[in-house]
Amino acid sequence: MTGIDETFATKAAQSSGTPRPAEVPPSAPKSAPQADEGRTVHKDAIAAVMAANHGDAFAVLGPHQVGPKAWEVRAVLPEAKGATLLVGDARIAFERRHPDGFFVAKVPSEGRPLYEIEVETWDGAKQRRHDPFSFGSSLEQHDVNALREVGTNVVYRVLGAQAGKLDGVDGFRFAVWAPNAKRVSVVGEFNDWDGRRHPMRLWRDGGIWELFVPGLKAGATYKYEVRGPDGGLLPLKADPVAFAAQQPPETASVLHGLGEPAWRDAAWMEGRGRKDPRHAAISIYEVHLGSWARVPDEGNRYLTYKEFAARLVPYVKEMGFTHIELLPITEHPFDGSWGYQPVSLFAPTSRFGPPDDFVHFVNAAHEAGIGVMLDWVPGHFPLDAHGLGQFDGTHLYEHADPRQGFHQDWGTYIYNFGRTEVSTFLAANARFWLEHYHLDGLRVDAVASMLYLDYSRRAGEWIPNQYGGNENLDAIHFLRKTNEATYSHAPGTITVAEESTSWPGVSHPTYTGGLGFGFKWNMGWMHDTLQFISKEPIHRRYHHHDLTFGLLYAFSENFILPLSHDEVVHGKGSMLGKMPGDRWQKFANLRAYYGFMWGHPGKKLLFMGGEFGQEREWNHNQSLDWHLLDDPQHRGVKDVIRDLNHLYASTPALHSRDVEAGGFQWLVADDQDNSVIAWARKGKQPNEIAIVVSNFTPVPREGYRIGVPAPGFYREAFNSDAEGYGGTNVGNMGGLHAEANESHGQAQSLCLRLPPLATMIFVLDAA
Known part of the structure; x- marks a missing residue:
């Protein structure tokens, strides 16, 4: 697999000879004649390239052998007043073959020449650069095949704009899936958004267009210019696997190269793998x-x-x-x-x-x-328009039929x-x-x-x-x-x-x-309990089932x-606005509801x-x-x-058996007249017990007895009516000892003071 920010494995050595056929990916159909009797580039091919209408630019651009020990190097340089081919110590002048900037240089060479291009711009500046079309493909067939394996991470290891070296040269390798496109080019700041400058090579069997562009630096903006199957140009497309993007409303992708982030969380990552989130x-x-x-x-x-x-x-x-x-x-x-x-x-x-x-x-x-x-x-x-919709001129990512591919509620495409x-x-x-x-x-x-x-x-x-x-x-x-x-x-x-x-x-x-x-x-718990808590307390007795119904299915999923x-x-x-009553009651209701939620399984x-x-x-x-x-x-x-x-x-007791029915026990489920509800939460050890009690009326209740599953001292660990929270401070003096007084089917019980509109949580102190 091609590494990120590593050296790309070239598919065509530049030292000698032309790429072997097996090393060159299956290409797009040629949309114009390629050469005049195999000796030089045909004028129709030049015209197609300069019209950005050629489906296989690599068949035209870059180095091509045109005879024994004879090569041509062809380049599209619209910004050039003139250009020179640099081969070792030799300097060979390019010939302009098209007024818009198609250049050809003839090179005597026994093998594939190694070269750079010196461009003289119209303002007299000179720039030395590598030719993107002198590089072979850096993709591997097994990576292209893996793009059809659901669950692999090859997509972000291969597609997008990957920073790296190819044949020792720094740059970015672009790869994008667009199987139905007639032509795809990388455009950006670096080429004046000109689709003629960097047309890409097609791997026909995978529908992947790719190109290595030497010399690019992180931070540059880019998009893809796509010519659809009907020959028409699409709106410029952001890279589906871009690793950075411009801040909206700008829409271009930004070269980032991914690379390995500077992590400082090794201890967290090691510990994460040992955790069981359910418990x-x-x-x-x-x-x-x-x-x-x-x-x-x-x-x-x-x-x-x-x-x-x-x-x-x-x-x-x-x-x-x-x-x-x-x-x-x-x-x-x-x-x-x-x-x-x-x-x-x-x-x-x-x-x-x-x-x-x-x-x-x-x-x-x-x-x-x-x-x-x-x-x-x-x-x-x-x-x-710059997104995934009709990406290559067809319904590529989305269903073509709107009955499957268009979401009516949100006005979006469906994958x-x-x-x-x-x-x-x-x-x-x-x-x-x-x-x-x-x-x-x-x-x-x-x-x-x-x-x-x-x-x-x-x-x-x-x-x-x-x-x-x-x-x-x-x-x-x-x-x-x-x-x-x-x-x-x-x-x-x-x-x-x-x-x-x-x-x-x-x-x-x-x-x-x-x-x-x-x-x-x-979602059912959320709907039911919000419906209950939004009622005036005097009406809650008629909606008590909204509190209890969720426990019928609470352990059917990990909620x-x-x-x-x-x-x-x-x-x-x-949330506060949903609560009924005057200002004090609104806050009391909200505090009680949160206590109920945190004590509830899930x-x-x-x-x-x-x-x-x-x-x-x-x-x-x-x-x-x-x-x-x-x-x-x-x-x-x-x-x-x-x-x-x-x-x-x-x-x-409040979390370790959240997803197990054995970690929950009803104590009071049927006191709808008083809107009181109580249950026990149990941990993995016998003495891990918490009791949750909620009173959803504004009436304090003295001597309210509930059964508990074990003897001992039950510490009042939480009371939403505490004065520090804004409550009335009705409570149980820090906790109570269970009494040998049967209640609710339990041999032990607590006799509680229930504060108004409040939830209390008691925790059994270990002996």
């Missing part, structure tokens, strides 16, 4: 980097990746979250998509700095003991998962973020839209599968192969499905028929409980701003309202989340 405390802080905080004194600009490392990471550490989950940072044109309509899947968005600065951010998080996850969008992509190269591209992208950027998990967006052919479609607007069903069999295969690849090659990472239906086995292994995700968002960005947009209001996810009771609905165009922390009530909510996170992580 670990996972508390995720979901972040939209563009609106977490801005710099108002500097035009309300974004923070940079380095500033996030200095500000966001310590904040998350203080708050006790275990992971940061980033809304998509893959480069995207439109701010209002929040990143969910990406164009360059391999490029961290330049809004916050270059890729190397993103590495710095990940390093800082890992050094602080915090994992980094990414919202990943393999289900659809936008229609932007054709049945095309192996497309699934390979996407699966490699998943591996890329976990392996190259050391990310610790992917939350896969809109999985339901991928699984169902009739998702958000009426009868007649979708095409059944081969068995007549609505399951997208190609997407299912893709998801399984991707999960198998990520878990095989990035141990200790997790994949999470945002899947809103009752599809079975989403987080079950593929060998049991599951989709292979590590976790699934529990994450999400209070995500989706719940605080589009008129839904903020990993945790909270969108930014929810941790301090943001009052207004989230707006992606402005910073969170950090000034609210001057208010004691908002500080109290922040302290609740901080303390819950630290309690959750330090209490095995």
Whole structure:
């Protein structure tokens, strides 16, 4: 496999002779005569090259043997007043064969000549350069073949713009999949965006166009100029495997070369591979980097990746979250998509700095003991002209039939998962973020839209599968192969499905028929419990089942409980805004609900701003309202989340058996009249017990007895009604001893004071 930032293996030695036929990739059909009786270049071939309409420029340009010991070197140099061929100590003048800059130099040589070109520009400057068309192909057949193997990482090792050396010369090797194109050229600042200058070579059997361009440096912008199968020019295309991109609204790809980042997280990476996330405390802080905080004194600009490392990471550490989950940072044109309509899947968005600065951010998080996850969008992509749509003039990445290839809700294209190269591209992208950027998990967006052919479609607007069903069999295969690849090659990472239906086995292994995700968002829990908590307390007795229903299926999947960005947009209001009652009751309800959530089985996810009771609905165009922390009530909510996170992580009973039914026991499930609910959480050891009790009415309750599964002292480890949080300080004096008084089917019980609109968590102190 060709290495990155290493020496490319040339397929055609330049020391002598012409490339052997077996070493030259199958080429595109020739669109014009190539030579006059094999001796020199034909005028029609010159015209086709100068019109940027030749499908096999390597058959015309570069060194060509035209007779015994006779060679011609041909070059397109529109910027040249004149040019000289430099062969050893010899200087041979080029002859202009076309007024727009087609040059030919004749070279007496027994073998393939080694040369450079000296160009004299119209302003009199002289430039010495290597000729891209003097180099052989640097691709390997096994790499081209591997681009059809779903799960391989060859896509980002071979395609895109790879920095390296070819025959000892520094430059960038470009490679792009465009099997139906008549011609593809690399264009950019370095060639005045002129498609005649750097047309590429085609590997016909893989549909890969490639070209080594010597002398290029990182930071230059580029795109691909593509002539479609009908001969028409397409809008300039960004590189699908670009590793960096311009900041929108600019749309060019940027040479970066990938290379090996400067990592400082060896200890984290080694420890990650030994973890079993299902039994670990996972508390995720979901972040939209563009609106977490801005710099108002500097035009309300974004923070940079380095500033996030200095500000966001310590904040998350203080708050006790275990992971940061980033809304998509893959480069995207439109701010209002929040990143969910990406164009360059391999490029961290330049809004916050270059890729190397993103590495710095990940390093800082890992050094602080915090994992980094990414919202990943393999289900659809936008229609932007420079993107993947109709990439080579055909429906290459997307289905041609809009009943399969167009998403009506979002106005986007849907990937054709049945095309192996497309699934390979996407699966490699998943591996890329976990392996190259050391990310610790992917939350896969809109999985339901991928699984169902009739998702958000009426009868007649979708095409059944081969068995007549609505399951997208190609997407299912893709998801399984991707999960198998990520878990095989990035141990200790997790994949999470945002899947809103009752599809079975989403987080079950593929060998049991599951989709292979590590976790699934529990959308039903989120919907039901938010519906309950938004009711006035006097009405909650009629909706008690919204609290309890989730426990009927809580262990059918490995669940994450999400209070995500989706719940605080589009008129839904903020988390605090969902709470009923006066101001005090709103905050009490929110604190109680968070306590209920952190005590409930399932990993945790909270969108930014929810941790301090943001009052207004989230707006992606402005910073969170950090000034609210001057208010004691908002500080109290922040302290609740901080303390819950630290309690959750330090209490095995609250996390070590999250996904096991044996780690949960109902204590009080049926007291709808008082809106009281209680359960026990159990760890792997007999004495690892936590009791969670919630009172969702504004009425304090004295002498409320609940049964507990073991004798001992139950320390009141958390009380959302504590005075320090803004509550009334009704509690149990730090804890109680269980009494030998039977209740709720248990031989031991606690007689509690239940504070109003509050959740308490008691932890059994080990003897």
